[in-house]
Amino acid sequence: MAQGGNAPLGSARVVIEVTAPKRLDVSGLLLTAAGKVRSDADFVFFNAPQGPGVTHRPAGGGSPDAIAVDTAAVPGEITRIVVTASLDDQRATFAGTEPTATLRDADTGRELFTFTPPRLSRETALVVVEVYRRGTEWKVRAVGQGYADGLAGIATDFGVSVEERTPAAAAATAPEAPPVPPAAPQAPGTAPRGAATPPPQAPGTPPPMPSGSPAVGKITLDKGRVNLVKGGSVSLEKGGKPFLSSVRMGLGWEPAGHGRSIDLDASVIAFDAQREKIDTAWFMKLSIFNGAIAHSGDNLTGKGGGDDEAITVHLAGLPPEVCGLVFVVNSFSGQKFTDIKNAYCRLVDTATDQELVRFDLAQSEPHTGVAMCKLVRQFSGEWVMTALGEYVNAKTARSMVKPAAAML
Template sequence: MTAMTPGSNLPLNTVRVTVDVAAPVRLDVSGLLLAADGKVRSDADFIFFNQPAGPGVSYRSGGGTTPDSITVDTAALPPGIERIVITASPDAAGQSFQGIEPTATVRDAVGGSVIATFTPPQLGTETALVVVEVYQRGGVWKVRAVGQGYANGLAGIATDFGVSVEDEPAPAPVAAPAAPPVPPAPPAPPVHPVSPWLGGQTPAAPPAPAPAPAAQAPAPGAGKINLDKGRVNLQKNQTVSLVKGGRPLLSQVKMGLGWEPAFGGRDIDLDASVIAYGPQRNHIDSCYFGKLSILGGSVKHSGDNLTGEGAGDDEVIVVDLGRLPADTTGLVFTVNSFSGQKFSEVAKAYCRLIDAASGEELVRFDLTGAEPQTGVMMAKLIKQFSGEWEMTAIGEFVKSRTVRGMVKPAAQAL
């Protein structure tokens, strides 16, 4: 038996596995069958207490006395299904996982022998979790410890993986006796509805307005856009999904970072870096001028620019999204002034994401403000459990002259 840690994986030596998820409180456990795009094909691929069986996946209730479980028969899965994620949420409405960390036990469904266990660490306000996943890689079925939390319950997980979450329509008001019929009430404004099988959670607020024009990211709170309409210009705290034509971008990209000395100022030596993190915001490695290649060469740095002079990007970091290790789920791009010069002495600082194959600029973020600090977090790339990556502009200043001092604040920014 193996005690797994977040991001770790094991090959499965059996075609049928059962995953029990136990906690000090009763949990609702479910499984989702995902295709190559990281989405369910239809709502029939969501297996839970009200829909306990699907092709190759089944749900068993523990009745409150034993753990709920999901069984996966990899030999019976439909063609095109590459991943099954097992989720859990407390049965009590609104309860978080604070202090009630669950444990997943993976065992051979035929013989009953335990293959591995996993307890997600450092849980807090999460009300739902992707606990583990059973997935296929190179023709081999494996199990991976995940432990990704959601603050909006099973509804958040369901919608993230493409399940239609719809409310039942409200009944029309009943006419009073001996009075003319009361016309049906007009439809309620659209909400992010929650299906009755998700525990009757209160629907979220109405969706925000549609995204802004193609070349701009939507205003804060208006949701994310993708790359279908061409280059996206981000403002601080805005996010773009790195999806084009319905497919996640999983090829080589370049993050170009540039800056100029402020008008009349002296040459300025800034250092661009990228910090890699795991699912629990754990620091994996940092790529900078002193360490030009990390993560098996899937992240590479162009080298140090000592002056900031010249047109174009001053330093470039190349990331092969498709080759990143599975436990690398977050990248934060930073710029520091080792010499101690402040960003108030810098002009035209920016970062831009480029398709390495075509040279096309995909996303750009221009830093419009400046503070008398020696470090800045420019942007972050976050891997979603649907398989896609999202880029968010950060633009937060930090008192740090080196990438080492950026590790903790960058983790907090994830």
């Protein structure tokens, strides 16, 4: 299988073996539609080898570490089983020693699929493959998504208490820097934490707007639907007041060639006032901030009418430290944006399903990622949408974090 590829599972009971030139620890995580484990009991590894429908098989007798999946025994609320690999030597990386996953029929041992991710570098842990439901059918997808912070990074992303359960936590590690406390809610007209404090204003004058926001004469939603061009902005206000509490960002595209499928992935990256990433909603983590941001799920072809993927944002439910959202689209399988056409993003009022703002990407470039637009919370509390259309060589949302932060 190629990275990003998917196929019907082909058997109700399978074993996923993972091998590499270096010693590995293989684990499985049972995830709900929200992209999280229900509890630490849904994390299956060598110290906790049994889960509902999922079992860890330790290496021995010539057989490698593996995760066995009996789809008939997997609880109905579980939509995905993610198979991970981490290096036993926590000082080593996967550079030049990419692991290979072999999926076999558990009853006959027959090989069904193999997958080796493209060349890795600083990664010390990897989401190798995922077994997932599509309606009543079970499928397998080649992922190959790397993490530089070991299995603990993967486990934390999926909601596991790493202090208690992960093998990585059992080893002695250097003390981590204390976490930065979340920003307190800001009074209207004050700068977010870390931003320059605006000078005092004369009575009756509005507070200064942050860099990149519309100037006097800004575009709002007062006159109805707004079409943006690259670099254009619109305030989500109407009649001088916030107009929206919940919005849906729809993203769409079409294959440029006849009959070709294009597997693109839409994501949203949330940042704080210091342009530090807080969290990301993507195809492997569909819900963040207790559902304040919800992803519609992965579209694997780009075909069909309407939005290919959509991300709903309940603006009123976002934590106060969230100051910016950047919506990105990536080609997980490595296809360039010159292979697509008619890419767009549009902002929709979830209450009325009315399209309010639209940005059509005017040109394509031979890159694997694009930042489509951003939503930025102003000092006053209003939200402003800006069309970006900036291309980046990045196959995943994880690789888009630094470029996206620089665009805020």
